[in-house]
Amino acid sequence: MPPLLDRPARPVSASAPRLWVPKHVVVTRSATDHPHTAEILRRVEAAGVIDVQLLRGDRITSPRGESEREAYARAKATLAVVVAPPSQLVPQPIPPSADWRLDLARGCPAHCQYCYLAGSLGGPPITRVYANLDEVLAPVARLSGTGSVTTGDAARGGEGTTFELSCYTDPLGIEHLTGSLAAAIEQVGTGRHGDGASLRLTTKFDAVEPLLTLPHGRRTRIRLSLNAAEVERFEGGTASMPRRVDALRRLALAGYPVGLTIAPVMPVPDWQQSYGALLDEVAAALAGVADLDLTAEVITHRFTPASKEVLTGWYPRTRLEMDEDARTPKRSKFGGVKYVYPRETMAELRSWFDQQLPERLPAARLLYWT
Template identity: 35%
Template sequence: MNLNFEPKQVFYEPEALNYPLGKKLVDYFRQIKIPVKATSSHNRITGLSGDTAAKTYFEAKKTLVIGVKRGKTFQTCKPSAHYQLPLTTSCPGMCEYCYLATTLGARPYIRIYVNINELLEKAQTLIQERLPEITYFEGAAVSDPIPMEHYTGSLRKSIEFFGRQPQGRFRFVTKFTDVDSLLNLEHHGHTRFRFSLNCEEIIRNYEHGTPSAENRIKAAGKVLRAGYPLGFIIAPIIRFENWMDQYEKLFADLAEQLKAASPANFSPAALTFEFITHRFSSRAKSNILNIYPQTSLPMDEASRKFKFGQFGYGKYVYPPVEMEEIKTSFLAFMNRHFPGAKAKYFI
């Protein structure tokens, strides 16, 4: 499957043409005959066709918006970093449970920001403000940035920028595998690459338009050989028939393939893991059902516990006994297959 994204239509903010990347991309899409139109704001795209929520959603996933990211500062980004680094918004993947289906609403068109140099200058200021502490930036808070990298080169620039920052660190997470352009950069160990993983069965059923676990693990092996700090996010953890066996198999496969790919000095203790159990809000459930009416995602409120979240709305999480069983199992899998690795958090 060729996962290199090509949009069906492109919008651009006129101001984006003042930046070399914006001009280059608009010229390029015109040249390859993809419809290109101006828009007054990257936050307001009107006229996406589609007579149902699902059709509009899929149309938006094929729409690229070239914009300029404004604002004095960056949003905060707990628990993985101090700030978001906004390189892109949304992604061409179509994971049924994607949190962006809730936060971006029914039109998750893909936005790229061409003022990357200004964004990195802003990051520099934020790093200065927190000295002598180290400041962490997350490059995937509202997107998967890898699928747009072949157009923007923004990850490459960011990784090299953070490579030069004694007190600045960068991290991002991806489900995608086009990492070759990032392997030979001067990262100086200041960027942590994380791959989002799940069992093949979950990927097959719910993560449409994304690479297999096997290919993600292969890409992780390349990243490891390139000397980057590496981590994995296992999310969303879903209880299904045989879930324990399937997830342990995922850890076993990961350990075996990373061992084969790793440099001689590799220690599993250098890896990080983040664990996120499946949860849903009422709004997310209704959005998902609008887009995927036949979904088999487990979203029965009666079998979950309702929990208020930090943003003022509640989510349905696994009940405490099941949650504890998941936590104990995943920590055991990690310790068994990656002795000494760090669990950053479990939610």
């Protein structure tokens, strides 16, 4: 492996993070009864949003357009403040990431052409943020000490009972409009929900400044979603890879446990060199960080028939490879199917990461590969 100093780092812009500003904000009638809504509306106004509608009921009308693409664009430009229904307040197990899943919101402002949410969230891709934040976070105290991923696990038991916040959203991408993530970090970090829990989230954004001085108590692990430079073109509306790596360093210097979510891994041309350069950039950025707590999760690209149908409607000109004939179908215990890379490709990818991750980034603990 070439020395780190022989690899010039990609420059990081000194400009402020690019923040998503929705064109439309709607607030359901039930959401207006919650104190957190006032904070969201204050932030929305500060962001310069003019079109804010207070609805008479709780039904959100699907945006219309002359084409599916136009309807998609309007939905992606809309933020809805809603009340999480009872079904969303029941935490679900979320292996292999964490013991339980908690949802601060559903939907994401990014335009990733492989979007994980496509096909799994029904309806238009409006970002829905939950006003009843206290109810969303209430299960943390009740469920601490339970779970099958980190709770009681020899390798990861030090994390306590873990709660994943980024299954259905990127909470940092909307944090400047909601304040929900900071509230969750502070509540768990100061022990409001007990001392046996920790939070986890993955992000493709870099606006971490408001989080750096929070009393996090090292009870929130923030992972940056990182990838080869060739994959970045599929991630519209997100922070650049160098800015994400820089955000990772800033979080680590602020004492946060941090992580890499290397996903979705794709065997792009010269992928070994590209992913090697990425790992070297991370190693250089984290060099000298005291008390570094670093993990890694490696997730290969996959898609389902439903997600492919949705994504090709949203991004009809995408060059993302989603060819069933070039993939291997993998069926779940419930009968669903997803298409993964062939066995030989998966073995080659895994062998490379198993060797290169500890060599180039020895501080990182690989949590899982999938």
